[in-house]
Amino acid sequence: ILNVEQSPQSLHVQEGDSTNFTCSFPSSNFYALHWYRWETAKSPEALFVMTLNGDEKKKGRISATLNTKEGYSYLYIKGSQPEDSATYLCAFSGHGGATNKLIFGTGTLLAVQP
Amino acid sequence: DSGVTQTPKHLITATGQRVTLRCSPRSGDLSVYWYQQSLDQGLQFLIHYYNGEERAKGNILERFSAQQFPDLHSELNLSSLELGDSALYFCASSARGAMTDTQYFGPGTRLTVL
Numbered sequence: 001i002l003n004v005e006q007s008p009q010s011l012h013v014q015e016g017d018s019t020n021f022t023c024s025f026p027s028s029n030f031y032a033l034h035w036y037r038w039e040t041a042k043s044p045e046a047l048f049v050m051t052l053n054g055d056e057k058k059k060g061r062i063s064a065t066l067n068t069k070e071g072y073s074y075l076y077i078k079g080s081q082p083e084d085s086a087t088y089l090c091a092f093s094g095h096g097g098a099t100n101k102l103i104f105g106t107g108t109l110l111a112v113q114p
Numbered sequence: 115d116s117g118v119t120q121t122p123k124h125l126i127t128a129t130g131q132r133v134t135l136r137c138s139p140r141s142g143d144l145s146v147y148w149y150q151q152s153l154d155q156g157l158q159f160l161i162h163y164y165n166g167e168e169r170a171k172g173n174i175l176e177r178f179s180a181q182q183f184p185d186l187h188s189e190l191n192l193s194s195l196e197l198g199d200s201a202l203y204f205c206a207s208s209a210r211g212a213m214t215d216t217q218y219f220g221p222g223t224r225l226t227v228l
Binding site: 031032034036042043044045046049051089091093101102103104105106107 | 116118147155156157158159162170172204213214215216217218219220221222
């Protein structure tokens with residue numbers, strides 16, 4: 001059974017703090033790792049798709065790194081703002097199927113206090 | 115706005131009934147995916163269609179079925195509904211269905227079975 005784990009489950013930070021969270025996934029048969037941001041009452045919004053070991057992606061104040069050999073990815077938010085409050089999901093896709101089946105973690109809920 | 119539309123937004127029905135959820139993918143996308151988000155569970159992959167053909171099935175119950183039509187919209191049919199089927203059902207679309215494709219999520223349909 002493929003398992004994708006995210007930690008911490010939730011995080012409360014003050015506005016201006018920088019923060020990071022982790023996604024752990026199977027290191028064998030890796031193909032891609034996806035990050036999504038999911039605000040309450042909205043639908044998940046794609047942030048990054050990462051495929052190469054050592055890859056680093058950036059979008060504004062949010063960045064992500066990928067280590068496929070040890071099976072983890074970090075998401076960093078620099079200078080958190082209240083509008084960053086959301087659940088951040090990672091999803092793994094691996095070899096062995098002819099389809100982009102994403103296996104999602106349960107997410108990290110980030111609350112940024114003004 | 116991801117460009118993926120889902121109807122209806124909310125659905126309340128009784129046990130034993132049958133419902134149909136509808137999804138229109140982003141313009142140009144050939145793949146449609148269905149996911150279920152139950153209480154305390156992460157997003158669970160149900161089924162993937164590419165250009166009208168079923169590509170993969172996840173943990174989809176036999177009471178559930180789906181199809182993708184020639185105009186590429188998709189419908190998810192849920193029958194003999196049980197209380198445990200109450201969940202948020204998301205549709206996502208992607209350009210082709212490759213593992214590196216970003217999946218764009220619709221706003222979801224919240225199903226409540228009473």
